[in-house]
Amino acid sequence: MKVEDLIAMLQNARMAVFTSKDIERLTGKSITYTSLYVSRLVARHKLIKIEKGKYCQLNANIYEIASNIVFPSYISLFAAFSLYGLTTQGSIMTIDVLTTKRHKKISFGSYAIRFVTIDRKRLFGFQRMQNTMIMAALPEKAIVDAVYFNDPNEAYIFEALENGLKKKILKADRLRDFSEKMLSRKTKDRIDFLLAEAGVNG
Numbered sequence: 001m002k003v004e005d006l007i008a009m010l011q012n013a014r015m016a017v018f019t020s021k022d023i024e025r026l027t028g029k030s031i032t033y034t035s036l037y038v039s040r041l042v043a044r045h046k047l048i049k050i051e052k053g054k055y056c057q058l059n060a061n062i063y064e065i066a067s068n069i070v071f072p073s074y075i076s077l078f079a080a081f082s083l084y085g086l087t088t089q090g091s092i093m094t095i096d097v098l099t100t101k102r103h104k105k106i107s108f109g110s111y112a113i114r115f116v117t118i119d120r121k122r123l124f125g126f127q128r129m130q131n132t133m134i135m136a137a138l139p140e141k142a143i144v145d146a147v148y149f150n151d152p153n154e155a156y157i158f159e160a161l162e163n164g165l166k167k168k169i170l171k172a173d174r175l176r177d178f179s180e181k182m183l184s185r186k187t188k189d190r191i192d193f194l195l196a197e198a199g200v201n202g
Contacts, residue, residue: 001027001029001037003041003046006023006026006027006041007057009023009026009027010026010057013026014133015068015133016056016060016061016064016065016067016068016133017050017054017055017056017064017065017068017069018054018055018056019053019054019055020034020035020038020053021034023037023038038055042055045058046058048060050065050069050106050108051069051106054069061132061133061134062095062108062109062111063075063079063083063095063132063134063136064132064133064134065108065113066079066095066097066108066111066113067097067133067134067135067136068133068135069097069103069106069113070097070099070101070103070115072099072100072123072135073097073098073099073101073115073135074097074098074099074126074135074136074137075095075096075097075098075134075135075136075137076096076097076098076116076126076136076137076141076142076145076146077096077098077116077142077145077146077149077151077152078092078094078096078146078151078152078156079092079094079095079096079097080096080136080137080139080142080145081142081146081152081156081160083134083136084139084142084164084169085163085167085169086139086142086159086160086163086164086167086169087156087159087160087163088159088163089156093110093111093112094111094112094113094114095111095112095113095114096114096116096151097113097114097115097116098115098116098117098118098123098137098145099115099116099117099118100117100118100119100120100123101115101117102115102117103115116149116151118145121183122148122181122182122183124141124178124181125137125138125140125141125144125178125181126138126141138174138178139164139169139170140170140171140174140175140178141178142160143157143160143161143164143170143175143191144175144178144179144182144187144191146160147179147187147190147191147194148182148184148187154194157194158194158197158198161194161195161198162198165198165200172195172200175191175195176188176191176192176195179191179192
């Protein structure tokens, strides 16, 4: 099989992260064949190994990779602030991924992909970003998650909140609704306080 044909299949299937088993399903080849084939492509620097059994294409977007390693999961916290342009900080080196599963941090190129475990009842408010394979928190959920986990520190959270309101990226009503759905009084009270500090009342 030509590597170009495999890449076309993966793109058509919209797979940011894939396994040998995925390629078996796409090509109809045996798992023995696809496992060996993928290993050879990694050795030839045609594919990249993310971790044991999981791979991506050479030009894959780091956010697409990070949000598709485990399921369910989504980009949030400071990484989502950066993704939505809610922070004035420069390029980031750690991609924050929220998931119901425990997973060790992964080093990938110049990035670290950090997995933060969240209860299933708090797993909401995220979606696939348009024309991408990135699963990301809605801007409001990224703020609420940051308050709930106290990560990053409040100065960055308030900056993101102010920028989001100024750019009309954030909706105060949705922010309040999400804070209530977190079932955390501390989170709800903090969101109310931050909104008041930003001049949003009612």
